Amino acid sequence: MTKRQYAILILVFLLGLCLAKLVAAQRIDGPNQAQAGTLATFEITPPQVAD
Secondary structure, eight states: OOHHHHHHHHHHHHHHHHHHHHHHTOEEEOOSOOOTTSOOOOEEESOOOOO
16 A cells, blocks of 8 residues: 555544544433333434434
């Protein structure tokens, strides 16, 4: 591999790490357990629009 290919590979790897942190920052909070037939609410943090 050439130096340019190594540089591109490292750049893409670092970009992937940054994008992974953005995805990992989102989570869904809800109850650990809920009885069958009861209403459970979940919250997406940080708030965003979901389709």
